[in-house]
Amino acid sequence: MRAMSEPMSDPERIYTAALIVIGDEILSGRTQDKNIAPIALWLNLQGIRLAEVRVVADRTEAIVEAVNLLRARNDYLFTTGGIGPTHDDITVDAISEALGVPVVVHPHARSVLETYYAARGGLTDARLRMARVPEGASLIQNRMSGAPGIQVANIYILAGVPHIAALMLDALSGQLPGGRPLISRTVGCWVPESEVAELLRITEREHPSCQIGSYPFFREGRVGANFVIRSVDEADLDGCETALIERLGGAGHEPVEGGI
Amino acid sequence: MRAMSEPMSDPERIYTAALIVIGDEILSGRTQDKNIAPIALWLNLQGIRLAEVRVVADRTEAIVEAVNLLRARNDYLFTTGGIGPTHDDITVDAISEALGVPVVVHPHARSVLETYYAARGGLTDARLRMARVPEGASLIQNRMSGAPGIQVANIYILAGVPHIAALMLDALSGQLPGGRPLISRTVGCWVPESEVAELLRITEREHPSCQIGSYPFFREGRVGANFVIRSVDEADLDGCETALIERLGGAGHEPVEGGI
Numbered sequence: 001m002r003a004m005s006e007p008m009s010d011p012e013r014i015y016t017a018a019l020i021v022i023g024d025e026i027l028s029g030r031t032q033d034k035n036i037a038p039i040a041l042w043l044n045l046q047g048i049r050l051a052e053v054r055v056v057a058d059r060t061e062a063i064v065e066a067v068n069l070l071r072a073r074n075d076y077l078f079t080t081g082g083i084g085p086t087h088d089d090i091t092v093d094a095i096s097e098a099l100g101v102p103v104v105v106h107p108h109a110r111s112v113l114e115t116y117y118a119a120r121g122g123l124t125d126a127r128l129r130m131a132r133v134p135e136g137a138s139l140i141q142n143r144m145s146g147a148p149g150i151q152v153a154n155i156y157i158l159a160g161v162p163h164i165a166a167l168m169l170d171a172l173s174g175q176l177p178g179g180r181p182l183i184s185r186t187v188g189c190w191v192p193e194s195e196v197a198e199l200l201r202i203t204e205r206e207h208p209s210c211q212i213g214s215y216p217f218f219r220e221g222r223v224g225a226n227f228v229i230r231s232v233d234e235a236d237l238d239g240c241e242t243a244l245i246e247r248l249g250g251a252g253h254e255p256v257e258g259g260i
Numbered sequence: 261m262r263a264m265s266e267p268m269s270d271p272e273r274i275y276t277a278a279l280i281v282i283g284d285e286i287l288s289g290r291t292q293d294k295n296i297a298p299i300a301l302w303l304n305l306q307g308i309r310l311a312e313v314r315v316v317a318d319r320t321e322a323i324v325e326a327v328n329l330l331r332a333r334n335d336y337l338f339t340t341g342g343i344g345p346t347h348d349d350i351t352v353d354a355i356s357e358a359l360g361v362p363v364v365v366h367p368h369a370r371s372v373l374e375t376y377y378a379a380r381g382g383l384t385d386a387r388l389r390m391a392r393v394p395e396g397a398s399l400i401q402n403r404m405s406g407a408p409g410i411q412v413a414n415i416y417i418l419a420g421v422p423h424i425a426a427l428m429l430d431a432l433s434g435q436l437p438g439g440r441p442l443i444s445r446t447v448g449c450w451v452p453e454s455e456v457a458e459l460l461r462i463t464e465r466e467h468p469s470c471q472i473g474s475y476p477f478f479r480e481g482r483v484g485a486n487f488v489i490r491s492v493d494e495a496d497l498d499g500c501e502t503a504l505i506e507r508l509g510g511a512g513h514e515p516v517e518g519g520i
Contacts, residue, residue, distance in 0.1 A: 029300030040289030126457030197386030
């Protein structure tokens with residue numbers, strides 16, 4: 001919960017976040033997760049690095065264990081899923097248990113839901129479940145379906161439906177202290193990565209702020225790879241990109257700036 | 261490592277697996293994971309339940325921590341990613357460190373790679389990296405690109421490229437002791453899930469072997485949900501499906517067998 005005590009961003013510090021994807025539907029293979037990548041990209045823009053992700057079942061103990069470990073060792077913890085009106089939506093109860101606080105009905109969430117459901121059959125007990133929050137929480141706006149996301153301590157509780165999760169992230173944009181954004185450059189090459197492994201290793205070592213990831217592919221019957229350079233230091237990133245392009249060319253391969 | 265000491269499957273036991281997705285490209289948001297869902301579905305067919313997934317960075321300590329925790333509390337541990345020829349491929353080293361065994365060159369992996377690369381420029385030092393395994397490991401066949409997957413203790417180390425990971429799973433099909441497969445039925449309905457929350461809860465409670473997941477969606481300007489019933493007991497599953505269909509109909513909603 002370090003970030004909560006800091007009013008301002010510190011550009012020199014690396015801010016980290018963890019994500020817990022809550023849902024039997026992901027673990028059963030029924031649903032392909034579509035939240036991890038957009039959340040990671042959004043965090044990069046905030047100057048926050050996604051450090052780890054866990055997918056856990058709809059079981060209280062599994063959620064509590066992951067929440068307590070990950071909120072302690074990251075600046076931020078995000079969760080997706082399990083905040084709807086049905087019996088399998090246990091995220092709020094589990095996070096309250098993890099924090100040791102009671103579940104309460106948030107008055108503003110209740111009034112938002114009353115308005116939303118006024119023309120849709122009224123606020124039933126099941127729908128009122130979506131106004132339940134851990135004590136001390138504030139709300140994250142959901143312009144789509146009324147049921148809000150929840151912020152409590154350094155935990156951000158988002159919907160599981162990807163376009164609603166994305167709207168909640170929109171509502172949080174620019175609100176969270178972060179450091180310098182992680183930026184990247186991609187250089188592609190029609191070459192088996194094994195032929196340039198040594199060249200990649202040397203280039204990375206020469207640019208201490210940079211990591212180079214090598215991502216091979218098979219396309220149109222040919223073997224190639226994209227090399228992604230990541231850094232928070234734009235000058236070092238540029239230097240690393242230039243060095244990599246020169247080395248690939250020098251070894252007789254044609255680099256493709258921007259990737260293939 | 262419970263499963264390793266059992267020569268036969270036990271249909272009454274619930275076998276579990278964990279999955280570690282290794283890769284900065286997933287955590288940076290550059291790449292959308294496409295391995296979790298196919299691995300989960302394949303495990304279901306083997307009678308093994310995917311209990312938890314972690315996405316970890318290309319950092320030795322992060323991999324070692326996850327490997328040692330998850331291999332101890334599950335029958336099986338799968339990993340994807342990080343077994344190629346480049347400097348960012350550290351999975352074998354990290355898993356060897358987790359197990360406390362040295363990294364060795366596997367003679368058969370070496371000969372497979374020698375054959376594969378004979379017409380492709382020969383077996384360089386970088387390519388030979390792909391023959392490195394934790395001591396005591398055996399290989400998982402890779403009909404696509406030569407570089408094999410690795411099995412050591414109860415750990416199954418797969419490629420990160422999805423179609424290669426899928427081929428490695430094919431090679432393992434039917435080889436791993438498991439219990440009864442988890443089976444599922446889906447019933448869809450054009451109804452807000454909040455209107456049927458109580459009905460779902462009651463139906464689930466009446467069928468103790470079953471879990472019912474509720475997955476809302478917004479499509480064609482309308483609100484609906486799919487209800488997925490999961491169980492290892494086919495008779496109870498059938499009973500639960502029938503009860504759910506009757507209750508939805510009784511409440512004035514039209515159930516759609518097989519889902520929407």
